[in-house]
Amino acid sequence: MREVAVIGVGMNKWGELWEKSHRTIWTEAALKAIDEAKVDRVDAMVVGCMSGGLFVGQEHLGALLAEQLGMGPIPGTRVESACASGGLAFRQAYLAVASGMHDIVLATGVEKMTDVDGGAATFALSTAADQEYEGFHGVTFPGLYAMMARVHMQRYGTTREQLAQVAVKNHAHGSLNPNAQFPMKVTAQQVMSSAMVADPMRLLDCSPVTDGAAAAVLVPLEWARKRSSGPFIRVAASAHATDTIALHDREDMAFLGSTAKAAEQAYKQAHIGPSDLSFCEAHDCFTISEVMVIEALGIAERGQGGKLTASGYTALDGKIPVNPSGGLKSKGHPVGATGVAQVFEVVEQLRGACGARQVKNARWALTQNMGGTGASTVIHLFERV
Amino acid sequence: MIGLARHWREIPQRYRYEAARCDKCSAVYFPPRLVCSKCRGREFTKTVLPQTGKVETFTVIRVAPTGFTDEAPYAVAVVKLDDSIRVMAQVVDCEVEKLAIGDRVRLEFRKVQQDGEAGAICYGYKFVPEA
Amino acid sequence: MEVGIVGYGAYVPRHRIKVEEIAQVWGADAPTYKKGLRLEEKSVPSPDQDVITMSVEASRRALRRAGVDPFELGAIYIGSESHPYAVKPSGTVVAEAIGATPNLHCADLEFACKAGSEGMFIALSLVKAGEMKLALGIGADTSQGAPGDALEYSASAGAAAFIMGRERLVAACEHTFSFTTDTPDFWRREYQHYPRHGGRFTGEPAYFKHTLSCARELMKRAGLEPGDFKFAVFHQPNGKFPLTASEELGFTREQVQQGLLSPSIGNTYSGASPLGLTAILDVAKPGDRILMVSYGSGSGSDGFVWRVTERIEEVRSLAPQTWAQIKDRPVYVNYGTYAKFRGKILKAS
Numbered sequence: 020m021r022e023v024a025v026i027g028v029g030m031n032k033w034g035e036l037w038e039k040s041h042r043t044i045w046t047e048a049a050l051k052a053i054d055e056a057k058v059d060r061v062d063a064m065v066v067g068c069m070s071g072g073l074f075v076g077q078e079h080l081g082a083l084l085a086e087q088l089g090m091g092p093i094p095g096t097r098v099e100s101a102c103a104s105g106g107l108a109f110r111q112a113y114l115a116v117a118s119g120m121h122d123i124v125l126a127t128g129v130e131k132m133t134d135v136d137g138g139a140a141t142f143a144l145s146t147a148a149d150q151e152y153e154g155f156h157g158v159t160f161p162g163l164y165a166m167m168a169r170v171h172m173q174r175y176g177t178t179r180e181q182l183a184q185v186a187v188k189n190h191a192h193g194s195l196n197p198n199a200q201f202p203m204k205v206t207a208q209q210v211m212s213s214a215m216v217a218d219p220m221r222l223l224d225c226s227p228v229t230d231g232a233a234a235a236v237l238v239p240l241e242w243a244r245k246r247s248s249g250p251f252i253r254v255a256a257s258a259h260a261t262d263t264i265a266l267h268d269r270e271d272m273a274f275l276g277s278t279a280k281a282a283e284q285a286y287k288q289a290h291i292g293p294s295d296l297s298f299c300e301a302h303d304c305f306t307i308s309e310v311m312v313i314e315a316l317g318i319a320e321r322g323q324g325g326k327l328t329a330s331g332y333t334a335l336d337g338k339i340p341v342n343p344s345g346g347l348k349s350k351g352h353p354v355g356a357t358g359v360a361q362v363f364e365v366v367e368q369l370r371g372a373c374g375a376r377q378v379k380n381a382r383w384a385l386t387q388n389m390g391g392t393g394a395s396t397v398i399h400l401f402e403r404v
Numbered sequence: 405m406i407g408l409a410r411h412w413r414e415i416p417q418r419y420r421y422e423a424a425r426c427d428k429c430s431a432v433y434f435p436p437r438l439v440c441s442k443c444r445g446r447e448f449t450k451t452v453l454p455q456t457g458k459v460e461t462f463t464v465i466r467v468a469p470t471g472f473t474d475e476a477p478y479a480v481a482v483v484k485l486d487d488s489i490r491v492m493a494q495v496v497d498c499e500v501e502k503l504a505i506g507d508r509v510r511l512e513f514r515k516v517q518q519d520g521e522a523g524a525i526c527y528g529y530k531f532v533p534e535a
Numbered sequence: 536m537e538v539g540i541v542g543y544g545a546y547v548p549r550h551r552i553k554v555e556e557i558a559q560v561w562g563a564d565a566p567t568y569k570k571g572l573r574l575e576e577k578s579v580p581s582p583d584q585d586v587i588t589m590s591v592e593a594s595r596r597a598l599r600r601a602g603v604d605p606f607e608l609g610a611i612y613i614g615s616e617s618h619p620y621a622v623k624p625s626g627t628v629v630a631e632a633i634g635a636t637p638n639l640h641c642a643d644l645e646f647a648c649k650a651g652s653e654g655m656f657i658a659l660s661l662v663k664a665g666e667m668k669l670a671l672g673i674g675a676d677t678s679q680g681a682p683g684d685a686l687e688y689s690a691s692a693g694a695a696a697f698i699m700g701r702e703r704l705v706a707a708c709e710h711t712f713s714f715t716t717d718t719p720d721f722w723r724r725e726y727q728h729y730p731r732h733g734g735r736f737t738g739e740p741a742y743f744k745h746t747l748s749c750a751r752e753l754m755k756r757a758g759l760e761p762g763d764f765k766f767a768v769f770h771q772p773n774g775k776f777p778l779t780a781s782e783e784l785g786f787t788r789e790q791v792q793q794g795l796l797s798p799s800i801g802n803t804y805s806g807a808s809p810l811g812l813t814a815i816l817d818v819a820k821p822g823d824r825i826l827m828v829s830y831g832s833g834s835g836s837d838g839f840v841w842r843v844t845e846r847i848e849e850v851r852s853l854a855p856q857t858w859a860q861i862k863d864r865p866v867y868v869n870y871g872t873y874a875k876f877r878g879k880i881l882k883a884s
């Protein structure tokens with residue numbers, strides 16, 4: 020396998036992009052990454068999109084988007100792994116370069132979620148669960164994570180206030196990110212008094228519905244070294260694991276087995292451990308998600324994710340900042356784009372280009388992108404070299 | 405909305421709680437599947453799930469997906485059936501504010517979804533508080 | 536050979552609405568309904584309950600008491616005036632849910648409030664004729680009265696199921712008799728949401744004429760007097776009519792009290808006298824004789840003479856008893872919730 024580097028990334032400000040279509044949002048992000056990478060061609064493109072079908076009635080995105088980019092007839096591949104679609108697209112692009120199949124590969128993610136009403140969006144997202152034995156009964160994603168939260172709270176004594184601190188921290192980080200959809204700061208009180216969505220998950224515990232895209236250009240590290248003097252952002256590990264799709268079939272409903280499994284593989288590939296991380300971008304689709312993710316990543320002890328968050332350990336000035344971008348909570352969560360946007364943040368941070376939200380002396384970074392209630396996890400490790 | 409055949413083929417599970425028990429390792433699957441994910445056994449025997457159990461976790465859905473908006477707020481729970489596996493379903497005929505982990509519930513036959521006023525009705529199971 | 540009931544089951548929804556709650560919305564006089572018609576409150580089905588769901592639950596309870604393999608049922612008949620589908624049987628869903636398919640006969644019946652006893656009669660007759668070993672007859676309704684109409688105070692929901700057979704009886708059927716004429720006292724035309732009725736015409740020439748005639752002829756043919764019965768149950772569109780009818784026939788309050796459910800749950804239509812019978816079976820002793828007479832507008836009455844057997848003692852605690860269900864944690868709803876539950880509010884689609 021060849022070593023792989025990311026040489027260009029792109030994204031736009033996320034939000035309710037009423038004037039922009041699915042394809043326009045995607046093409047803008049893709050062009051930014053290509054321009055930044057200063058490449059005059061790409062050999063292949065991968066797009067992660069959870070549900071073009073349900074959100075905009077459009078499938079066959081590989082061909083459609085390759086053509087929009089003026090890059091036809093290159094192979095255009097669309098991958099889907101619910102909210103981990105973006106992370107998976109990046110992994111497929113990584114594998115294409117690492118294997119030697121292609122030299123310049125564009126990894127992208129996109130979702131246009133605001134062309135349907137709230138009920139339809141809630142339904143589209145719920146298709147990431149077991150449609151016949153979870154969705155059939157009217158459960159939603161906030162509802163599924165709410166059930167996980169209740170187990171976590173009951174078993175470990177995680178408090179409502181600790182969960183709120185995830186939102187407080189990530190909105191504080193997001194307030195420094197010009198691309199964030201909701202860059203406002205929030206207080207724990209605001210989180211705990213926001214509208215109830217699915218007990219105990221409230222509106223400000225949930226990531227929003229967002230239109231957005233992100234892109235990254237991957238090339239062989241050696242190839243990048245020949246073009247410039249660096250520093251380079253090396254992909255140090257790529258791991259992907261799955262778990263039961265239905266929450267009720269999980270061995271432990273308060274633990275993210277797929278994240279733990281993928282993390283174990285990723286750390287092994289890179290010969291590092293969680294304590295070596297300078298920061299990480301985690302899949303905080305709900306406040307409880309981040310609490311459980313940092314436990315599965317080994318940043319927090321099992322059951323201690325809420326407590327550790329409340330202590331400031333994962334804040335921008337803490338020992339291991341989690342979600343300096345603002346995370347899904349503040350930056351937004353266009354589901355298929357999220358995994359690639361995590362790479363965008365990591366690359367910008369490792370380059371030292373993040374201004375007010377810059378993590379000091381960043382060298383090792385981790386992205387964790389998750390689908391469903393944790394049925395899929397894609398993890399990548401990056402190193403500045 | 406659920407397609408007709410798609411709901412119809414789940415009738416043994418949704419109406420009668422039919423599950424499959426792995427002949428090799430006794431793991432129970434609901435719905436039945438072709439391969440045991442514990443031992444990869446492929447031989448199963450039909451079994452029927454017990455119809456009472458205990459709430460392991462639950463939520464109250466206040467923002468509902470299409471098809472369920474008229475019902476909100478409604479409770480959904482993961483229930484550990486007695487000496488058996490967990491299943492997920494709504495909990496009805498209860499005060500949702502008073503529902504708690506550990507509550508005893510039993511399965512009852514209810515309408516779960518319907519395709520508007522003119523379309524087909526999908527029947528299935530929901531939990532109710534055990535008497 | 537004796538034929539009769541092998542197992543019985545009742546189902547009453549948990550939700551209730553009080554007469555006062557309905558009366559205050561329409562500016563009506565609650566005491567008129569409470570004292571005049573002896574109605575206190577009625578059962579209300581939740582939006583996820585209908586004739587099919589209640590029939591399944593009542594049938595499962597009947598199966599528990601019968602202790603028979605559902606696969607041996609030769610027929611399922613559901614009588615109702617509120618089948619969820621105008622076209623598509625309720626009985627097939629019930630048959631599938633209780634595991635009785637596919638070797639059986641199935642039909643949905645309609646005859647206003649008499650459809651339930653009709654199902655029982657047909658099931659019993661087929662067993663008696665030797666056509667099948669076991670047959671299931673169900674009476675169930677989620678009946679509706681138009682907003683503000685007198686029927687709105689009584690039209691309610693419930694189901695009763697009876698497995699008829701020849702062996703291991705809990706109650707043997709000694710006699711049956713049916714009385715039928717064309718009497719247009721109550722109806723619902725196709726595509727109409729609510730029924731219409733003839734007001735006071737529903738009383739004397741309709742309910743009373745048929746109920747009393749059926750009861751008298753049945754007792755005459757059986758050679759029995761009111762004093763020969765421990766219990767009697769009549770169709771109960773309200774709390775008053777069955778009491779008046781029973782007094783005219785010479786029955787005492789003690790004989791009818793146990794099966795008189797309508798003051799507490801309203802008129803369960805096709806479920807009414809069948810549910811009353813389940814409440815009686817819950818307490819009857821071996822040897823007790825029970826008179827049951829239904830009434831359905833249009834009009835007709837089915838009469839049965841039941842004699843309780845020894846086996847009743849073994850089975851009654853195997854499923855929830857009827858009065859216990861009625862008293863079990865009722866959930867009271869206001870008129871707004873009731874109107875939402877019953878589809879009386881038009882929503883934007």
Ligand SMILES: [Zn+2]
Pocket residue numbers: 426427428429430431440441442443444445
């Ligand atoms: Zn096995």
